[in-house]
Structure formats: structure tokens, C-alpha cells
Amino acid sequence: MTGDDSMSGRYPPDALKADGLRAGAGLALTLGPFLIAQPHPLIAAPLLAGAALFGVFALRTAQRRFQRIAVDATGIRQHGPLGRAIRWDQVETVALRYYSTRRDRQGGWMQLTVRGAGRRIAVESPLDGFDRVAAAVAAAVRGRGLPVSEATRDNFVSLGHAVDPPRPSPFRR
Incomplete structure (x- = not known):
């Protein structure tokens, strides 16, 4: 992202309502x-x-109700309860995992975890704007040349975002 380009996303109310009903049940x-x-x-x-597990799930769902994830040229921020920020130059590790809900791997969700400066920000694919957040994180991984697992690399590629730095051409012009 360049200049003042920024975007933010929230978790949609319908997804949170379903999680709230699950926690209540x-x-x-x-x-x-x-x-x-x-x-x-x-x-x-x-x-x-x-x-206790359902209680933690209910608290996590309530937190997401007030949470907003923002990315811009400087980094990624989680606004709201327990908010935190990680600058792109502080990112140490990135993981993008896919969790399937069925054996045929149809359905499921992704979780993007960014760690750096002693902080962790995790974002799940139901977030409005998840793809743009993933694109910004992929650009940071490429720009810093951070190593990622093969699964993370494949998951970024499935979203259309390569994380490997571009290789120089063997041919000079």
C-alpha cells in the first residue's frame, strides 16, 4: 500500500449473530x-x-462486535477492545491457515496470524475486506523476504497473492 491508501474491515453482524447463538446454546x-x-x-x-470454553467463545464473539481491522502503508492495526498494532517493519512471522469444515475441503475459513514486536493479530476470513488485508500482509512478506511455511504459501496463492519475492531474470536487458 502506498501513500494514504488504507482500508479497514469489520466482522459482519450475521456471522457474529450465528456465533452468539452457538455460544448461548x-x-x-x-x-x-x-x-x-x-x-x-x-x-x-x-x-x-x-x-468455560463456551464462555471464552462468547467473550471472543463480543469482542469482535466492536473490533475493526485496519491496514495502511505503516502496518496492521486492531481497533477496539484489546486493540494492538504491528508496523510492517516489525512483522516477524506470518501464518495463513485453512480450516475445513468438511472432508472434501468445501466450506471452511481461513485465519491469518501476524506476529511481531511481542504482539499478535489474528484475522479470520469472514471479516469484510479479508482479501485486502491478506494482500497487504502478502506484500509485507514479499517486501521483507520473510520465510513462510509451505501451507501458508499455498494458501496465499489460493487467494491470488504470491508471497515469494520476485526472482531476478537471468537475462539482462
Whole structure:
């Protein structure tokens, strides 16, 4: 990105609503038995562990409601609760992972993780503008010559963003 070019994205309300419903249903199923009876400790322990997981998921979903991801010529920023920023010259590692929801690899989502300066910013593909964020991160990887895993390289290519630096031509003009 050059000059004042910048973009930001948010998670769409429909995706957040679905995650909120999942978190609520999970909490109801894991905490509901405690409203009806006092479960045996062998049953209570897994129910409370499940409730803790669904609680973390609910908090993460609530955080995303107020979160905005921005990229510009200087770096990537996460605005909102627990906001943070990483300048492009501070990026140390980048990973782009694909998580499939079916065996035939149809459906699923991607998660882009950028680490640097002791901070981590993770962005998932439901984000409005995910492709533009991925393009900016790919440009930073190319520009800095950062090594990435083969899976990350393949996932960037699947989005249309090469991360390998251009190779010089063996022919001089």
C-alpha cells in the first residue's frame, strides 16, 4: 500500500449473530443441568469445563462486535477492545491457515496470524475486506523476504497473492 491508501474491515453482524447463538446454546447445555439438579462431580467437572470454553467463545464473539481491522502503508492495526498494532517493519512471522469444515475441503475459513514486536493479530476470513488485508500482509512478506511455511504459501496463492519475492531474470536487458 502506498501513500494514504488504507482500508479497514469489520466482522459482519450475521456471522457474529450465528456465533452468539452457538455460544448461548453451548452455555445453556452446559450450565442448564445445574439449574435443574446438582450433578454428580464426575458429570459436573466436564460440564463446567465445557461452560468455560463456551464462555471464552462468547467473550471472543463480543469482542469482535466492536473490533475493526485496519491496514495502511505503516502496518496492521486492531481497533477496539484489546486493540494492538504491528508496523510492517516489525512483522516477524506470518501464518495463513485453512480450516475445513468438511472432508472434501468445501466450506471452511481461513485465519491469518501476524506476529511481531511481542504482539499478535489474528484475522479470520469472514471479516469484510479479508482479501485486502491478506494482500497487504502478502506484500509485507514479499517486501521483507520473510520465510513462510509451505501451507501458508499455498494458501496465499489460493487467494491470488504470491508471497515469494520476485526472482531476478537471468537475462539482462
